[in-house]
Amino acid sequence: MTAVITPPAANPRTPVKRAGRRGGIAPPWLFAAPALVVYALVMLYPSIVGAGSAFTDWSGVGEQRSFVGLDNFQQLVKDDQALGALRNTLLLTLAIVVVQNGLGLLLALGVHTTIKSRMVLRVIFFAPVVVSPVMVSFLWKYVYNPAPDAGLNAVLNAVGLGSLRQDWLGNPSLAIWSVAFTVIWQCAGYSMVIFLAGLEGVPKELHESAMVDGAGTVARFRHITWPLLAPAVTINVMLSTVGGLTLFTQIIAMTNGGPGYATDTLSTVLYKQAFVYGKFGYSTAVALVLAIFVAAVSFIQIAYLRARETSA
DSSP states (O other), X not given: OOOOOOOOOOOTTSOOOOTTOSSSSOOTHHHXXXXXXXXXXXXXXXXXXXXXXXXXXXXXXXXXXXXXTTHHHHHHHHOHHHHHHHHHHHHHHHHIIIIIHHHHHHHHHHHTSOOTTHHHHHHHHHGGGGSOHHHHHHHHHHHTOOSTTSHHHXXXXXXXXXXXXXXXXXXXXXXXXXXXXXXXXXXXXXXXXHHHHHHHTSOHHHHHHHHHXXXXXXXXXXXXXXXXTHHHHHHHHHHHHHHHHTOOHHHHHHTTTOSTTTTOOHHHHHHHHHHTSXXXXXXXXXXXXXXXXXHHHXXXXXXXXXXXXXXX
């Protein structure tokens, strides 16, 4: 009599290896590979190839170009327009970072209270952020109309302050600050939202304990709220700094860099050199310097601000 051997029943919990699979689960980078390939073809490759134009005299038309080495960068150092644009860029960035974040923090503290209208105020303060920068620029260009019966000058006349009327965008000493005010007016609500998110994460128990110990409003903000807002400060400072250093749309729409070169920034200079004067090689050199400068400032800022978060 032949014995029949029955194979043991398969355990449903035991993983079954499928044929053709080596190593089981595919490595994670494979899922990101299609996006990385597209990014490399669309962004990295054109950027690297374009950076090479900074060392040529390419005019932007045709393929004819000659290697000029560092001549474009030497010209940049001696270019008064570019140096003035660098000064304007730094002034705008400083004003935007300080005033925009300071105003955003004040707005966040104001709408974080328990007043009934706080939700409506949040919407009102954030509304300019969702409007196109071009539309905002043309709106404020009308507000800054130099005519005595239009815009801000008309308001000054109506309240008896006609002596303060100005050509807000035509005066070289006022134009850059008028543009800065426009940017701050539009973007302060964005900073407010980030600070507001940080305030929502501050435990109420800490404030209650401090109040029991007799700490006032200023002391609680200084020793509790401000240290815990460090991540929000990092985000806001980084975003406003990069935005200020690369400011372009508002300048072009409101002043086109004028009057003269009073409001030119590095972004407008590289645009004009490429599409107005046809100096694509020199324009690329300006763009390359700007990119390196923004990256260096960003790395320094994030290193300092991250260290501050750790010590807070």
